[in-house]
Amino acid sequence: MVLKEIAERYSNRAFSDKEPPDNVIQNILEAGRLAPSWFNTQPWHFIVVKNERNKALLSQLAHGQPHVENAPVVIICCADKDTWEEEVYRKIIESKKGITPEKVDLFINSPAYNPKLKGENFVISRCLEQLTYAIAYMTIEAQSCGVGACIIGAIGNELTESTPEVADLMKETFEIPDNLAVLALLALGYPLEGQEKPEKIRKPLEEIVSWGFYGNKK
Numbered sequence: 001m002v003l004k005e006i007a008e009r010y011s012n013r014a015f016s017d018k019e020p021p022d023n024v025i026q027n028i029l030e031a032g033r034l035a036p037s038w039f040n041t042q043p044w045h046f047i048v049v050k051n052e053r054n055k056a057l058l059s060q061l062a063h064g065q066p067h068v069e070n071a072p073v074v075i076i077c078c079a080d081k082d083t084w085e086e087e088v089y090r091k092i093i094e095s096k097k098g099i100t101p102e103k104v105d106l107f108i109n110s111p112a113y114n115p116k117l118k119g120e121n122f123v124i125s126r127c128l129e130q131l132t133y134a135i136a137y138m139t140i141e142a143q144s145c146g147v148g149a150c151i152i153g154a155i156g157n158e159l160t161e162s163t164p165e166v167a168d169l170m171k172e173t174f175e176i177p178d179n180l181a182v183l184a185l186l187a188l189g190y191p192l193e194g195q196e197k198p199e200k201i202r203k204p205l206e207e208i209v210s211w212g213f214y215g216n217k218k
Contacts, residue, residue, distance in 0.1 A: 005143040010198055012148025015189030019050070019072040024145050028188065029075075031141035032134035039107070041092055043083035043127050044134050047076040047174055057173060058185060060166045062155045071150070071187035077135055078180040079127030084116040124158055128183050135186060142188060152185040159183070 029046060037043065049055055050073055058076070059069035068074060082088055086108060093104050107113040115126035135151055142149040156163030156170075158181050167182075176182065211218040 002140065005140050007200070009139060009143040009149075010200060011150045012189075012191050013067040013150050013187075014192040014195045015067070015071050015148060015187075016192050017072070018190045020145070020147050020188060020190065024147060025073060025188070027145060028138045028141045028147065031137040035134040035137040037130045037133060038126070039089075039092055039096070039113075041083045041089070041130065043080045044131050045078040045080055045180055047078065047176075049074045049076060049174075054173060057166070057170055061163060061170050061182075062152050062185060063163065065152060065154070067150055067187055068152055068185060070189075072189040073187075075138070075186040075188065076174065076176075076182055077131055077184040077186055078176065079124065079131045079183050080180055081120075081123050081127060082179040083127070084114065084123050086116070089114065089116070124181055124183075127181060128159070131183055135184060138186060146190065147188055148191040150187045152187060153183075155182065155185060157182050 055069050055074050058074050062068045093107050111117040115122045139149045156167040206217055210216050
């Protein structure tokens with residue numbers, strides 16, 4: 001039952017030395033691949049990192065967070081900004097079954113559907129929204145495989161504009177093209193035995209849900 005994995009998942013920051021096998025990592029990546037995205041754009045790319053030196057660089061990118069370097073596997077989660085270039089986006093829309101030319105033009109020319117019309121920052125924001133779905137799916141699959149996961153968003157990138165020198169070195173080291181924006185890291189590994197799991201504190205359902213209109217409690 002998926003809800004069980006969701007309920008038991010937590011941000012693991014203490015990892016054992018045991019490295020998840022490649023088939024487990026591939027299952028986690030497959031969960032991300034199958035995640036939903038707007039118009040099925042799938043604006044993501046993932047780079048799997050195991051090299052110790054490169055993980056140390058990613059830790060610097062994450063302002064020295066030690067669990068980035070100590071995790072057996074770190075996945076660099078990238079968003080493909082070129083997804084929204086007209087030629088690319090148009091082909092994606094046209095691939096939809098039964099779509100009419102009028103609707104294609106509507107989606108291309110409306111800022112409600114095409115973030116490119118709102119500028120670079122809006123493109124990155126829309127990409128981050130989509131990438132979040134894939135990352136969430138990967139953490140749930142990791143949990144089902146007994147693998148701990150921690151999402152790292154406090155990194156140097158186009159959004160935070162922090163550690164620009166490290167960000168430049170990172171993109172050079174991993175040969176990341178300009179169309180890809182590194183928006184998050186995902187640290188993966190088996191949880192260290194004996195660690196105390198954090199208490200899962202969430203707001204009660206009745207505090208965050210209204211029925212029919214705001215403030216109406218069922």
